[in-house]
Amino acid sequence: xxxxxxxxxxxxxxxxxxxxxxxxxxxxxxxxxxxxxxxxxxxxxxxxxxxxxxxxxxxxxxxxxxxxxxxxxxxxxxxxxxxxxxxxxxxxxxxxxxxxxxxxxxxxxxxxxxxxxxxxxxxxxxxxxxxxxxxxxxxxxxxxxxxxxxxxxxxxxxxxxxxxxxxxxxxxxxxxxxxxxxxxxxxxxxxxxxxxxxxxxxxxxxxxxxxxxxxxxxxxxxxxxxxxxxxxxxxxxxxxxxxxxxxxxxxxxxxxxxxxxxxxxxxxxxxxxxxxxxxxxxxxxxxxxxxxxxxxxxxxxxxxxxxxxxxxxxxxxxxxxxxxxxxxxxxxxxxxxxxxxxxxxxxxxxxxxxxxxxxxxxxxxxx
Numbered sequence: 001x002x003x004x005x006x007x008x009x010x011x012x013x014x015x016x017x018x019x020x021x022x023x024x025x026x027x028x029x030x031x032x033x034x035x036x037x038x039x040x041x042x043x044x045x046x047x048x049x050x051x052x053x054x055x056x057x058x059x060x061x062x063x064x065x066x067x068x069x070x071x072x073x074x075x076x077x078x079x080x081x082x083x084x085x086x087x088x089x090x091x092x093x094x095x096x097x098x099x100x101x102x103x104x105x106x107x108x109x110x111x112x113x114x115x116x117x118x119x120x121x122x123x124x125x126x127x128x129x130x131x132x133x134x135x136x137x138x139x140x141x142x143x144x145x146x147x148x149x150x151x152x153x154x155x156x157x158x159x160x161x162x163x164x165x166x167x168x169x170x171x172x173x174x175x176x177x178x179x180x181x182x183x184x185x186x187x188x189x190x191x192x193x194x195x196x197x198x199x200x201x202x203x204x205x206x207x208x209x210x211x212x213x214x215x216x217x218x219x220x221x222x223x224x225x226x227x228x229x230x231x232x233x234x235x236x237x238x239x240x241x242x243x244x245x246x247x248x249x250x251x252x253x254x255x256x257x258x259x260x261x262x263x264x265x266x267x268x269x270x271x272x273x274x275x276x277x278x279x280x281x282x283x284x285x286x287x288x289x290x291x292x293x294x295x296x297x298x299x300x301x302x303x304x305x306x307x308x309x310x311x312x313x314x315x316x317x318x319x320x321x322x323x324x325x326x327x328x329x330x331x332x333x334x335x336x337x338x339x340x341x342x343x344x345x346x347x348x349x350x351x352x353x354x355x356x357x358x359x360x361x362x363x364x365x366x367x
Contacts, residue, residue, distance in 0.1 A: 085308060251270075
């Protein structure tokens with residue numbers, strides 16, 4: 001098969017090469033010498049591919065398509081035969097990509113060259129601003145061509161809330177709640193303010209800092225360690241009965257299975273206490289509620305040594321007028337990323353400071 005591929009390359013009609021040779025002949029170069037050089041180059045590439053054992057595609061080579069080594073990437077496997085997703089996949093590269101799409105982009109998923117150049121300058125300015133102080137206020141993050149993390153609805157905008165969603169929103173409390181000024185007890189803060197949990201799906205979205213995500217695998221299990229709020233998701237990948245519906249948890253109960261090389265994780269049994277998203281995710285609405293019946297589906301597909309294509313779909317018809325929304329983005333491998341202890345509660349003076357400040361302001365109102 002490889003020899004036939006070599007013959008195919010030698011016999012392929014490369015119009016661009018012939019036209020260039022004709023132009024060169026008119027400029028004093030010998031056409032046959034140019035064609036011979038092209039053929040020699042093709043033979044060398046073909047022999048290298050044959051020796052490597054990589055399937056040979058003469059048409060792709062003749063048409064100048066992506067490098068064979070890139071297109072022939074092979075999914076790594078664990079010793080027990082499952083697709084290998086192990087590694088550290090921080091989301092720092094997405095810090096400057098908004099969760100919601102700015103309205104000016106409409107239904108476009110990707111930026112133009114001019115828009116991307118402007119986004120790069122904006123990201124550089126942001127990095128300089130946040131990293132210039134004595135203590136960095138946020139991690140650095142480069143721009144991407146993505147106009148948003150949200151892909152559904154097609155306009156990349158967060159869905160409107162149902163009447164039930166608006167009712168639950170009115171009951172929410174926390175530092176991200178616009179207009180809230182009364183803080184009298186821990187119950188006036190959400191689960192993230194109190195260092196209990198970020199919850200899901202928000203824990204799988206980028207933040208201004210502490211974006212580490214580490215994936216570990218064992219026979220029958222995938223474990224996802226989240227740097228922010230020191231969470232660990234233990235996901236069985238073997239068939240087992242679903243958890244009793246009466247058991248409700250902050251992060252729900254996850255069950256995984258493999259569809260080819262894709263890990264599919266379905267999570268239910270939430271308790272409805274954490275926010276669905278909040279302004280801690282760049283470009284998110286300030287605060288959005290979630291019901292206990294939320295259903296969260298994730299897909300992890302490794303497409304290169306350093307890339308996992310990640311997709312999430314959130315279904316909560318009680319809260320969302322569209323019933324659901326979806327986000328998608330690449331996760332990038334960085335095993336040099338260091339994840340340190342996230343001791344949130346031990347140093348959480350924010351709750352006390354909010355309460356003391358709120359009480360002082362209410363008892364010392366300006367005339």
